Amino acid sequence: MTAPAYASQFQIKRLPQDDDELWWTVFALWGYRIPRHAVCPGHVAPFTAFAEAYFAREPASIWKASRGLGGKSRTLAVLGLTEVALLGIEVTVLGGSGGQSKNVHDATKEAWGWHAAPRGLLTRPPTTFDTVLNNGGHMRTLTASQTSVRGPHPPRLRMDEIDEMDQGILDAALGQPMEQMNQQGLVIPTQTVMSSTHQYPDKTMSEMIRRAKVQGFPVHEWCYRETSNPIDGWLSQKGIDRARSVVSEHMWKTEYDLQEPSFGSRAIDSDAVERCFDKVLGEFTGDRMVIAEPLTTRHYITAVDWAKSQDQTIIGTFDITERPWRCVAWRKVNTLPWPMLVRIAVEQWKAYGGKFVHDATGVGAVAHDIIRDTVTSGELSKVTGVIMGGGRERDAFYTEYVGAIENDDIRYPRITYAYDEHRYVTPEALYTSKDHTPDSVVMGALAWSQRKKGFKIVGPGGGSRAQSPWSV
Numbered sequence: 075m076t077a078p079a080y081a082s083q084f085q086i087k088r089l090p091q092d093d094d095e096l097w098w099t100v101f102a103l104w105g106y107r108i109p110r111h112a113v114c115p116g117h118v119a120p121f122t123a124f125a126e127a128y129f130a131r132e133p134a135s136i137w138k139a140s141r142g143l144g145g146k147s148r149t150l151a152v153l154g155l156t157e158v159a160l161l162g163i164e165v166t167v168l169g170g171s172g173g174q175s176k177n178v179h180d181a182t183k184e185a186w187g188w189h190a191a192p193r194g195l196l197t198r199p200p201t202t203f204d205t206v207l208n209n210g211g212h213m214r215t216l217t218a219s220q221t222s223v224r225g226p227h228p229p230r231l232r233m234d235e236i237d238e239m240d241q242g243i244l245d246a247a248l249g250q251p252m253e254q255m256n257q258q259g260l261v262i263p264t265q266t267v268m269s270s271t272h273q274y275p276d277k278t279m280s281e282m283i284r285r286a287k288v289q290g291f292p293v294h295e296w297c298y299r300e301t302s303n304p305i306d307g308w309l310s311q312k313g314i315d316r317a318r319s320v321v322s323e324h325m326w327k328t329e330y331d332l333q334e335p336s337f338g339s340r341a342i343d344s345d346a347v348e349r350c351f352d353k354v355l356g357e358f359t360g361d362r363m364v365i366a367e368p369l370t371t372r373h374y375i376t377a378v379d380w381a382k383s384q385d386q387t388i389i390g391t392f393d394i395t396e397r398p399w400r401c402v403a404w405r406k407v408n409t410l411p412w413p414m415l416v417r418i419a420v421e422q423w424k425a426y427g428g429k430f431v432h433d434a435t436g437v438g439a440v441a442h443d444i445i446r447d448t449v450t451s452g453e454l455s456k457v458t459g460v461i462m463g464g465g466r467e468r469d470a471f472y473t474e475y476v477g478a479i480e481n482d483d484i485r486y487p488r489i490t491y492a493y494d495e496h497r498y499v500t501p502e503a504l505y506t507s508k509d510h511t512p513d514s515v516v517m518g519a520l521a522w523s524q525r526k527k528g529f530k531i532v533g534p535g536g537g538s539r540a541q542s543p544w545s546v
Contacts, residue, residue, distance in 0.1 A: 158211030164228035170238025322476035374428035434459030
C-alpha cells in the first residue's frame with residue numbers, strides 16, 4: 075500500500091480532550107459518523123459508549139446492541155483503530171470465533187480506504203491478524219482459544235459477540251489488560267469492552283450482565299433506532315425493512331429490539347403459525363394427508379426427518395412452483411425397520427418427482443445407504459443427505475425456516491400434529507440442545523434449506539460440516 079504525500083506527514087499535535095474533539099477526530103480520520111443521539115428509554119447513543127471506552131472512564135463496559143443494524147462491530151473496530159493511531163498502544167481484538175474476530179479487523183482495513191486516513195502510520199499493509207504502526211500502535215486479532223488469549227497484555231481489550239464465546243475463554247482474556255507507556259511517555263490505562271447481541275438466556279452475555287450488576291461496571295444498550303435517528307443516524311428505513319423481512323419475530327424482538335431472551339417464549343410468531351397452517355387447504359388429524367396429486371407442470375421437493383428411537387418419521391412433499399410453497403402430501407410414520415421407512419419415503423418422492431432431501435446425520439446414514447443402493451444414478455443426483463451441524467449453521471438453518479413461515483412463504487393444511495409442534499416449539503428447541511427439536515419442524519426446515527442450493531451427495535456417515543449443505 076503506497077501512502078500519499080499528505081499521509082506521510084501525519085502526526086498528532088494534540089490528543090482529543092473531550093467528546094466533541096474525539097467525535098470530529100474520528101470522523102476526520104476514518105469518515106465514520108457515530109450517532110450521538112439516544113432514542114429509546116434506557117438506551118445510550120453509540121458514541122457515548124465509544125467515548126467512555128476511549129477515555130477509559132470505566133475499566134470495563136458491556137455493549138448490548140442490535141445485530142447488524144446497531145453497527146456495534148464496526149464501532150468496536152473504529153474504536154480500536156483510533157486507539158492505535160492516536161495513542162500508539164497495543165489493542166487486542168477477540169471475537170466469539172476466529173471469523174468474528176476477523177470481521178472486526180476487516181472493518182478496520184476498510185477504514186484505511188478513507189481519503190484522509192493516516193496511512194503514513196502503517197509500517198506495512200494490514201494483514202488478517204495484525205495492523206502495525208510506526209508510532210508503536212499494534213492491533214492484534216486473536217482466535218478464540220485458551221492459548222491465544224493468554225499471550226498478549228495490551229492496555230485495551232475489545233471483544234465482540236461474547237454470547238458466542240466460551241465463558242472460560244472470556245475469563246482468561248480478562249487477564250490480558252495491563253497499563254502501557256507509549257512512545258510519548260504517556261501511561262495509557264486499561265479498558266475492556268465486551269460487545270454482543272443477547273441471544274441466549276443462559277450463556278456468556280447473561281453471565282457478564284449479571285457480573286456487571288454486582289461489580290458496578292456499565293451496560294450500554296442501543297438498537298437500530300439509535301443508528302437510524304433523524305439527526306445523525308446512518309441507517310435507512312429501507313435497511314431496517316430489509317433486515318426485518320428475513321428474520322423471525324422472535325429473533326427480531328430478541329436480537330434487534332433487545333428484549334431479554336426467555337426460555338418460556340415461543341420460537342415462531344403465533345399469528346404466523348395460524349396463517350401457515352391454513353384451514354382453507356383442509357384439516358387433518360390422522361397420520362397421512364394428500365391435498366393435490368402430482369402434475370408434470372409443477373415442481374416439487376420431498377423432505378424427510380427420520381425417526382430416532384421414540385420419534386416419528388415425517389415425510390413432506392411441497393409444491394415449490396411459486397410462493398408461498400404449499401405442502402401437498404404429508405405423512406407421519408411410527409418406528410419401522412429402515413428398509414420399510416426408506417421405501418415409503420422414496421415412493422412418495424417418486425410419485426411427485428423433483429428433489430429429495432433428508433437428515434443423514436447419525437442413524438440417518440443408514441437411510442442414505444439404502445437409498446443409494448435402491449435408486450438409479452440419475453435419481454441419486456437429485457438426493458441430498460444433510461449432515462446436521464451446530465452453532466451458527468444450526469441457528470441460520472432454523473432462523474430461515476421460521477422467517478419463511480412468518481413472511482408467508484410456506485403454507486400447510488391444518489395438520490394437527492404438525493400445527494401443534496410448530497405452535498409450541500421454543501427457541502431452546504431450535505437453537506440449543508436443551509429441548510428436542512420437533513420432527514415436523516426439522517422436516518420443514520430441511521425442505522426450505524434447499525430452495526437456493528445445488529445438490530451435493532454426502533457419503534453415509536461421512537462428510538464434514540464444511541461439505542454439508544447444512545452450512546447456510
